[in-house]
Each structure stands twice: as C-alpha cells, then as structure tokens.
Amino acid sequence: MTKDTSQDQSNPLHEPVLLGEVLHYLSPQKGESYLDLTAGYGGHASAILESTQTPSEMVLVDRDENAIGELTKKFGRFGKDVNIRREDFLSASTQLLGEQHKFDMILADLGVSSPHLNVADRGFSLQHDGPLDMRMDQSQELSAETIVNTYTEAELSDILWKYGEEPKSRQIARLIRHGGPFTSTTQLAAVVSKAWPGHSRVHPATRTFQALRIAVNDELHMLEHSLPLWLELLTPGGRVAVISFHSLEDGLVKKVFSENAGDRYDSDLRLLTRRPVTASATELATNPRARSAKLRAAAKLK
Numbered sequence: 001m002t003k004d005t006s007q008d009q010s011n012p013l014h015e016p017v018l019l020g021e022v023l024h025y026l027s028p029q030k031g032e033s034y035l036d037l038t039a040g041y042g043g044h045a046s047a048i049l050e051s052t053q054t055p056s057e058m059v060l061v062d063r064d065e066n067a068i069g070e071l072t073k074k075f076g077r078f079g080k081d082v083n084i085r086r087e088d089f090l091s092a093s094t095q096l097l098g099e100q101h102k103f104d105m106i107l108a109d110l111g112v113s114s115p116h117l118n119v120a121d122r123g124f125s126l127q128h129d130g131p132l133d134m135r136m137d138q139s140q141e142l143s144a145e146t147i148v149n150t151y152t153e154a155e156l157s158d159i160l161w162k163y164g165e166e167p168k169s170r171q172i173a174r175l176i177r178h179g180g181p182f183t184s185t186t187q188l189a190a191v192v193s194k195a196w197p198g199h200s201r202v203h204p205a206t207r208t209f210q211a212l213r214i215a216v217n218d219e220l221h222m223l224e225h226s227l228p229l230w231l232e233l234l235t236p237g238g239r240v241a242v243i244s245f246h247s248l249e250d251g252l253v254k255k256v257f258s259e260n261a262g263d264r265y266d267s268d269l270r271l272l273t274r275r276p277v278t279a280s281a282t283e284l285a286t287n288p289r290a291r292s293a294k295l296r297a298a299a300k301l302k
C-alpha cells in the first residue's frame, strides 16, 4: 500500500508558522466558530479544530487548487461542518459578510506555502528552474511571464519599486525589457543579477521575484480591501490574527488595526499585540520559512 504523505504529520507538505502563538492569541474555546482565509495545507486549522472540537462553524478558504485538494482530503470527512471554499479571500469575505456570517476567530497566514516555493513548475522560486508562472490561483490568466514580456519598462520599474522596494528598479526594468523574451525563472534571475554584480547576502533577484509575485496575485490590493471586512466579520469578543511575511503587508495590518483600536469613543478593537510577534529560536531552527513571519492580533470589543 502506498503511504499517504498528506496525512503524515512527521512530514507535512507545509509546516504552519507561529502555531503556538496563533493558538495563544486566537485562544480557541469549545464550540467556537473559525474562519481561515488562507487555509493552505490545514496546519493551523487542524490545531484549531482540535481545540474547538465541534465548532459552530468552520470555513476554510484558499485560492490554490492543490491546497483545496489537500484540505478536502484532510477535512472532507467532517462533511458540511467544515466548509471548504476555493476563492480569493476578498471575494470570500465579501460573500460571508453579505450572508451575515460572524466568527469568533479569524486567521490569515499570508503569502505562499512551501509547495509553492518547492515545486519548480509553480514558478515562484528563483532557486529552481521553472516556468515564469507565480499564479496562486491556477485558473487566473495573468502570469509572471505576461508581465515580464509585455509590460512597458516604466510599468515594470513601477512594480519593482512599489512591491519589491528594489533600489535599482529602473536599471532592472531596462535589463528585463531588453533581455527577453523570458520563459524561465533562472533565465530571469540571471539577467536581473547583472544589476547587482559582486557578492550579496541574499540572491540579487529576490526583490524582483517578490515584486512580480505580489503583482501577479494582486496581493496588497486584496489585503488592503479585506482587512476592514475581517474586523466586521468578528463576533463581539472575537479574535483576529494576521501573519505577514514582508514589511508592505505588515504595514497594512498595523495601519488598519491601529486605526480601529485606541481611546476614541468609537474604537471597537483592542490590540492583543503591541509589536509584531516573531518566531522563537527553536522554531527558526526547524522551520526557516518562519524567519520573516510577523504576527499581529486584535480582539473585537463590541
């Protein structure tokens, strides 16, 4: 019999980051409802389910087809008690709000999963040679290849500056525009590296890849418009936690949380974390993906 590795907890496809911290801040209680907006491979969701036992409602959202396949394998046996939705979190949040749902706990663990980075065909990694894809939702039309080969130099430079904070955005945009057409990740990484000759601690194309990924998946726009909806989707006393992986995301979370918390008469949020929580040395030793993870959490007052 072949072994089902998706169920093998000693070898998970994706190791959930800051799991202990998420459980601490979401503080799940028996019977409470849970909305996971980036359910991925279900690591956080499994731990929450274990604590809530029979949640009054559990909704798991992800835009990636492979993640949905794994979530269905893992949680399908719960039938209607666990609602698995293949959708981006902005549409899912809008719909849930329209249907008057409320949740005691909401989690968004942003960004990409380990399979996105480890499977060369997904085109997210500059370490593996793969097609220039980078789509989280495989049914979407826009891919990194389209951006790299068809956007103007000015548009490329703008993306690299805004989403990658790349100091050499103009030079790299020029190299890309004149160095293509590009079909693979390593081909692009090699051309971008020309802008940064000599030794550097991180791969010189890291910021370019981050910028393209954010643009392909419209990540910041979705987060910015979803955050206020997540606060609306909380029950009084409900908790929300967001894990981000770069300063642009963390800045948006910080802004929306602090705008809604504070001493004003109409504040309806209490910050549970004054500063972002980061991974312990023990976690970092076993899960390098946790290196840039930052967790912020808040509770709804009324």
Ligand SMILES: C[S@@+](CC[C@H](N)C(=O)[O-])C[C@H]1O[C@@H](n2cnc3c(N)ncnc32)[C@H](O)[C@@H]1O
Binding pocket: 014, 015, 016, 017, 037, 038, 039, 040, 041, 042, 043, 044, 045, 061, 062, 063, 064, 067, 087, 088, 089, 090, 109, 110, 111, 112, 113, 136, 222
């Ligand atoms: C870091 S992983 C989440 C891992 C998950 N917490 C676990 O324990 O397995 C992020 C997931 O969010 C999904 N994702 C990212 N942005 C999304 C969006 N806007 N809408 C829906 N899913 C999204 C990705 O496809 C990926 O599976």
